Amino acid sequence: MAWTEERVTELKKLWAEGHSASQIAKQLGGVTRNAVIGKVHRLGLSGRATPSRPVKRPPRLARPKPQVVQPIAATATKTTTATPKPAREASTPALPSRMAPAAYVKPKRLGNGDMVTVMTVQDSMCKWPIGDPADPDFGFCGHASDGDSPYCSEHAKLAFQPSRRSRERRDTYGQTVRKAG
């Protein structure tokens, strides 16, 4: 497929609209995304609004030649192919930068008893939810958790009950909940 003026125009348009190279290639048809990118570069309109990163990588080495077929030359000039083992780079001295644990924030009385909030709950504290997450007063139990459990011994019992009869219907919990953060 040749790059006719029309196709180039379309390419420019789609590219300007922010479509990805693969999208454009798909729409134009007959070309791969590589072709699109190549054309885009040749047209000199490569850097639009870079989707994510500025990406400034150092110059890449020239494309190594695969040299798939290697018929044995009559005049064997190359005797041995030295295979230099890439010496293991010196490992970066790991910085012992360990973040100091956040200062313990003593749960204040929020009018919710011993409850802690999402801001104050932390490790070793029972994370059993109290109240409605949508509620401003929502918080957690906050009692000492039971070992590895995220809950205190009391709530752990509630949290890990064997099974609820059976989950006859799985309607409510499909994949609907995803961004309830």
Next chain:
DNA sequence: CCCTGATTCGC
């Protein structure tokens, strides 16, 4: 493993 754009280079 999916995707993205970037680059090189044989054609």
Next chain:
DNA sequence: GCGAATCAGG
């Protein structure tokens, strides 16, 4: 000029 191969990264 073209685009596959490859790279570098999200």
